[in-house]
Amino acid sequence: MRAVDIIAKKRDGGELSAAEIDSFIQGFIQDEIPDYQAAAWLMTIYLQGMSRQETIDLTMAMACSGQMLDLDEIAPLVVDKHSTGGVGDKTTLAVAPLVASTGLPVGKMSGRALSFSGGTLDKLESIPGFQADITTAEFLAQLRTAGLVVCGQTADLAPADGKLYALRDVTATVSCLPLIASSIMSKKIASGASAIVLDVKVGRGAFMKTKEEATALACLMVEIGQGVDRQVRAVLSDMNQPLGRAVGNALELKEALDTLHGHGPQDFLEHCLSVAGQMLILGGKAHDAEEARATLLEALHSGRALAKFREWISAQGGDLAAVDDPSRLPQAAVVQDVPAPRAGYVAGVDAMEVGLTAMLLGAGRAKKGDPVDHAVGVVLRAKVGDYVKRGEPLLTIHANNGHKLAQATERLLAACTWSEEPVQAPPLLYEIIQRD
Numbered sequence: 001m002r003a004v005d006i007i008a009k010k011r012d013g014g015e016l017s018a019a020e021i022d023s024f025i026q027g028f029i030q031d032e033i034p035d036y037q038a039a040a041w042l043m044t045i046y047l048q049g050m051s052r053q054e055t056i057d058l059t060m061a062m063a064c065s066g067q068m069l070d071l072d073e074i075a076p077l078v079v080d081k082h083s084t085g086g087v088g089d090k091t092t093l094a095v096a097p098l099v100a101s102t103g104l105p106v107g108k109m110s111g112r113a114l115s116f117s118g119g120t121l122d123k124l125e126s127i128p129g130f131q132a133d134i135t136t137a138e139f140l141a142q143l144r145t146a147g148l149v150v151c152g153q154t155a156d157l158a159p160a161d162g163k164l165y166a167l168r169d170v171t172a173t174v175s176c177l178p179l180i181a182s183s184i185m186s187k188k189i190a191s192g193a194s195a196i197v198l199d200v201k202v203g204r205g206a207f208m209k210t211k212e213e214a215t216a217l218a219c220l221m222v223e224i225g226q227g228v229d230r231q232v233r234a235v236l237s238d239m240n241q242p243l244g245r246a247v248g249n250a251l252e253l254k255e256a257l258d259t260l261h262g263h264g265p266q267d268f269l270e271h272c273l274s275v276a277g278q279m280l281i282l283g284g285k286a287h288d289a290e291e292a293r294a295t296l297l298e299a300l301h302s303g304r305a306l307a308k309f310r311e312w313i314s315a316q317g318g319d320l321a322a323v324d325d326p327s328r329l330p331q332a333a334v335v336q337d338v339p340a341p342r343a344g345y346v347a348g349v350d351a352m353e354v355g356l357t358a359m360l361l362g363a364g365r366a367k368k369g370d371p372v373d374h375a376v377g378v379v380l381r382a383k384v385g386d387y388v389k390r391g392e393p394l395l396t397i398h399a400n401n402g403h404k405l406a407q408a409t410e411r412l413l414a415a416c417t418w419s420e421e422p423v424q425a426p427p428l429l430y431e432i433i434q435r436d
Contacts, residue, residue, distance in 0.1 A: 003033045003041075010044040018057040025061040025160050035167060042164065042173045050178035055220065056227040058178065062186035065160035067136065069192030074144045075105045079279045080193035082184055084217070085118075087205040087355035088242035092120045092150060093256035094264075095276045097309040100148035101299045104283040107143045109153040109191050112372075118252065118355070118364065121152055126250040126329050126374040130318035148312045158190045175207075181220040188230075195231040195282035198222070199275050202430065203240035205351025211236065211430060218433045226435045231282045235275055236430040241349040241384050244268035248363040248377015248398060250329040257326060260306040267383070271428050273297070278432065330375035332398035337381075338409055340394040344418040346382050353415035354378060357408050361399055376400055378412065385425035 001023040010016055024041060027033040050058065071078045079099060083089055092110060100106045110132075112119035121132040133152045134142075142149040155162075161183050168174045188196050198221055201207070202214035218234035225232030237243075244265045246255040258264040259272065277292035286292035299305045314320055322328040358364060362373030379396040382388045395412055399405040 003027060003037045007037060007041050007044060010041065010048055013048055015051055016054055016057070018061075021054065021057045022061045022064075025058075025065055028163060029065050029160050038164065039167050039171045042168060042171060042179070045178060046173040046176045052220070052223055052227070055178040055182055056224050059182040059185045059189065059224050060228060062158050062160040062164070062182060063190040066158055066190065067154075067156040068190050069136070069140070069157070071107065071140075071143070071192040071194070074140065075147075077195055077283055078105045078107045078143065078193045079195045079197070079283045080106065080108050080188055080191065081197045081199060081275060081279060082188060083199040084184075084201050084207055086201040086239040086243060087118065087351040087358075088244045088247045088252065089118060089199075089201070089239075090120075090123055090244065090246070090252035090256045090268075091199060091272055091275055093123060093253060093309075094259045094268075094272045094305075095279070096148055096150055097260065097312060098272065098276045098296050098299055098305045099279045099283075100146075100312070101304040101308040102280060102285050102295055103147070104280065104285050105143055105147045106149075106279075107139065107191065107193055108150045109139075109157065109187065110150050111153070112365070118247070118249070118358075120150065122372050122374070123249045123253050123256075124150065124313075124316075124318075126253045127313060127318040127322050128328075130313065131316045134316065142315050146311050146315045148308060149316070150312070151316070153187060153191075158186045161186050177217055177220055181217060181224055185221055185224045189228060193230075195279070196225060196233075197275055197278045197282065198232065198234040200234050200236050201239035202236055203238050203351060203426075205242065205355055206239035215431070215433070222433055222435050232435075233278050233282060234433040235278060236433065237271060237274075238426045238428055238430065239351050240426050242351050242354050242380060243271060245380045245383070246377065247354055247358045247379075248361070249372065249374040250331075251377040251379060251398060253329060254326045257309075257323065260300065260309055262300060267425075267428055274429050330373075332375040332377075332400055334397075334399045334402070334405055336397050336399070336405060336409075337393040338395050338397060338412065339391045340382070340388040341390070341413060342418060343388065343390040344420055345423045346384050346386050346388060346416060347419040347423045348417040349380065349384060350415040353411060354380075357411045357415070360411070361397070361401075361404050361408055373400060378408070383425065385423050387422075
């Protein structure tokens with residue numbers, strides 16, 4: 001099949017066959033189709049869209065472009081989770097050991113920070129010695145022995161996605177639902193999990209700004225999973241304000257550890273219980289949300305979840321001294337409280353602006369490959385609905401640069417809005433989408 005004919009067919013609104021999509025992906029991976037034709041093809045998809053079947057076929061073509069892991073020999077069922085990205089989203093750090101401590105294996109390949117969205121691997125690498133980049137053989141061995149592994153995506157899993165994403169990033173075709181959904185799901189399918197919970201964020205600090213956009217993406221990904229015999233559910237969660245209170249790599253790791261010790265922020269704990277609960281239901285460890293919650297709280301309060309966290313970190317080379325004593329984690333040179341400029345109820349904390357400010361401090365990346373400062377970030381002392389007196393600490397900035405500290409202070413104060421009247425906090429969870 002000629003690439004130009006496939007491009008023309010989609011340009012004119014035609015529906016591509018599985019064979020045509022697979023031919024294009026294989027040609028691109030083998031460098032038989034140049035970047036300029038792949039870029040043209042992406043733009044036709046952006047403009048014309050894709051049917052449900054085309055999106056499933058694209059997902060499978062990308063998943064099959066490299067190695068496809070088979071986890072059946074390790075366990076009858078392995079669960080995975082994916083977040084579409086947010087500010088203060090350290091969910092995997094608590095959810096993965098919570099779920100794994102119930103005897104349900106968790107195998108996850110994760111990502112790094114880019115722009116305002118934090119990266120799970122960067123947070124884990126706050127722990128001295130932690131190895132995020134491991135081989136496929138090491139991934140499988142650890143999943144078998146520890147029942148939990150979180151690592152970077154290996155180069156031989158869904159390589160077509162990496163090549164296509166690089167083009168999407170420079171051709172203004174990132175924000176296209178079929179391309180977003182197939183990108184996420186191709187990696188999840190290739191990594192072998194048979195049950196997947198998607199944490200789809202919606203709001204100011206998310207890539208999906210409206211509930212309608214988030215619902216459309218979630219439904220499409222659930223349908224893709226259903227179309228390839230995977231169990232998939234999506235949790236639609238709020239990202240208008242940061243999740244939890246900490247934003248920044250080591251700071252978020254500390255907050256996750258606090259949660260596993262039983263004294264983390266309540267909103268973060270509740271979010272973790274919701275996501276982990278859906279994983280237990282898909283994995284057959286609970287019949288409903290109530291049973292799942294009870295099972296997870298028992299794992300938390302008994303200390304089994306924390307013990308599983310330590311086992312996981314040790315298996316990937318992390319220094320347990322830093323886990324047991326978080327003061328050994330990276331520390332910023334300057335830790336400064338920012339007082340509230342007025343009394344009143346916090347009406348809003350712009351998650352996007354908090355995330356961008358953390359990136360300014362060095363906690364994130366403006367572009368792929370930028371270094372990350374694990375020590376810096378922001379801790380919110382008040383969130384939406386809280387009453388604050390004038391002069392009380394509104395937030396705390398952790399910085400390694402005086403100029404950036406001043407800039408961060410100004411931006412973060414501007415990110416907060418106020419009300420004289422009581423304000424209701426936004427819901428943590430909007431909807432659970434499933435196609436059972």
